[in-house]
Amino acid sequence: MAKTVASGKYPxxxxxxxxxxxxxxxxxSVGVEAVRxxxxxxxxxxxIADGHGEREFSSLFELPAKKG
Incomplete structure (x- = not known):
């Protein structure tokens, strides 16, 4: 995952x-408690709203660096 984040490419x-x-x-919908x-x-x-719905989970690591 670290290599993927470092590369900035998220297949x-x-x-x-x-x-x-x-x-x-x-x-x-089935009642699983999931605060996190x-x-x-x-x-x-x-x-997804930013148009990155086809990326993998590790692309979320970009978000803390973005403001807003």
């Missing part, structure tokens, strides 16, 4: 964010 190795976020929505998962999902939603 969807574990599936694209747009698919992973859908799976997270399913977990919430909701925080991660918010980051995923942000990446």
């Amino acid at each position: 969807p190795d574990l599936g694209p964010l747009r698919v992973q976020v859908s799976l997270m929505n399913d977990r919430e 998962m909701c925080q991660v999902k918010a980051l995923m939603d942000r990446q």
